[in-house]
Amino acid sequence: MYNSESIKILDTLKKDLINLKGGTIFKIGDVSVNVTGRDGLGGLIEEWFGVWAKKNKFKIKNPKDLGKSQEFPDYYIGGDNFLLEIKSFDTDRSPNFDLANFESYCDSLAKTPSRIESDYLIFGYKLDGDKLSITNIWLKKIWEISCPSDRYPLKTQVKRDVIYNIRPATWYSENPRYKTFKNKDEFVDALFKTQQLYKGKNNKDLYLLNITA
Amino acid sequence: MYNSESIKILDTLKKDLINLKGGTIFKIGDVSVNVTGRDGLGGLIEEWFGVWAKKNKFKIKNPKDLGKSQEFPDYYIGGDNFLLEIKSFDTDRSPNFDLANFESYCDSLAKTPSRIESDYLIFGYKLDGDKLSITNIWLKKIWEISCPSDRYPLKTQVKRDVIYNIRPATWYSENPRYKTFKNKDEFVDALFKTQQLYKGKNNKDLYLLNITA
Numbered sequence: 001m002y003n004s005e006s007i008k009i010l011d012t013l014k015k016d017l018i019n020l021k022g023g024t025i026f027k028i029g030d031v032s033v034n035v036t037g038r039d040g041l042g043g044l045i046e047e048w049f050g051v052w053a054k055k056n057k058f059k060i061k062n063p064k065d066l067g068k069s070q071e072f073p074d075y076y077i078g079g080d081n082f083l084l085e086i087k088s089f090d091t092d093r094s095p096n097f098d099l100a101n102f103e104s105y106c107d108s109l110a111k112t113p114s115r116i117e118s119d120y121l122i123f124g125y126k127l128d129g130d131k132l133s134i135t136n137i138w139l140k141k142i143w144e145i146s147c148p149s150d151r152y153p154l155k156t157q158v159k160r161d162v163i164y165n166i167r168p169a170t171w172y173s174e175n176p177r178y179k180t181f182k183n184k185d186e187f188v189d190a191l192f193k194t195q196q197l198y199k200g201k202n203n204k205d206l207y208l209l210n211i212t213a
Numbered sequence: 214m215y216n217s218e219s220i221k222i223l224d225t226l227k228k229d230l231i232n233l234k235g236g237t238i239f240k241i242g243d244v245s246v247n248v249t250g251r252d253g254l255g256g257l258i259e260e261w262f263g264v265w266a267k268k269n270k271f272k273i274k275n276p277k278d279l280g281k282s283q284e285f286p287d288y289y290i291g292g293d294n295f296l297l298e299i300k301s302f303d304t305d306r307s308p309n310f311d312l313a314n315f316e317s318y319c320d321s322l323a324k325t326p327s328r329i330e331s332d333y334l335i336f337g338y339k340l341d342g343d344k345l346s347i348t349n350i351w352l353k354k355i356w357e358i359s360c361p362s363d364r365y366p367l368k369t370q371v372k373r374d375v376i377y378n379i380r381p382a383t384w385y386s387e388n389p390r391y392k393t394f395k396n397k398d399e400f401v402d403a404l405f406k407t408q409q410l411y412k413g414k415n416n417k418d419l420y421l422l423n424i425t426a
Contacts, residue, residue: 019242021241021242022242023239024238025237025238026235026237026260027235027261028233028234028235028258028265028345029229029232029235030232031261031264031268033260033261033264035257035260036260037256039252039255039257040250040252040254040257041253042252043250044246044248044250044252045241047246048240052242052244055244132241134241159375162372
């Protein structure tokens, strides 16, 4: 189910987990700061991962280096340009990253149904002052890290009645309030049911047309 | 008008402007990255500034170190805990930082009118690959860096009819579409007129009550 290159990447990272410690040094002029803030840490881990993967001889490409404006994915991996997304969160808190922009995802899934097969490589970290440790790493499909919610069939970030992003489940929890979806179809169904409730129409027909085309 | 400590800080920084170059190094395990992304750069500059100011013996306090949950300000300066906000933007683009959350600002100005006297220290930077240079620094009051807009008397960030943040003017432009406000009163008037248009009511009376109290 997961791309074989993703699985190799996960194995290599997990074997080295004990050594995955570090941090951020920010310098201007003669003043250096060991950074304690966590703003932008997700972007740093994503950029670090690309360098790490190349150094470890994995087949990886950054869409930005191919001159593509980048909505998705974070990286292409393997010989067949498989889609890989990099996410991260502080394991002392609940996962709060954006899986994807809700409306963009509905549109792109209808037009490019293969996006649903993207691998998600997720870094769990702790930040103790300025000391960063990677504490866990997961390889997941989107339906394994998403779930329903009180308000919509798919858990999303909603502010003042506007849906912004698809938000993750606490997939590793033993007794979560909402369990993750059992399979791809359950996720797609929840996605388009949410779009139907939200917009009064959805992209399901277009999606079905494109997966059977 | 500006706090005397702010003026000294501005002078010291501007005299050293040619040397204000640096960047971000992010390391996990044995892989270091010279960071090229700009996510979180505003937070890094803000954190760096606090360390720089202490090293240069300016009177500065971080509200976080005083155990305050931090809505504003970024720093207290001088002997009388004057409010100092730190902002930054890429000078190859237009300023796009948030001056403040719109609704929080309306509420806090009504309750704590002295907030309007806050100094804003603004860092203009360029990021060339992983090489960061501070190219300009300004010291401003909020009415000197805000302006009207097509939609509202005060320029704000509006998404799907929801106002999120107060957004800056291009205050240094010679021929801007909208000029900055002439004085504090023009800004306050635009702020509460915008709130009136947006919510059908405003905090102007509460503000006036508190500035005359």
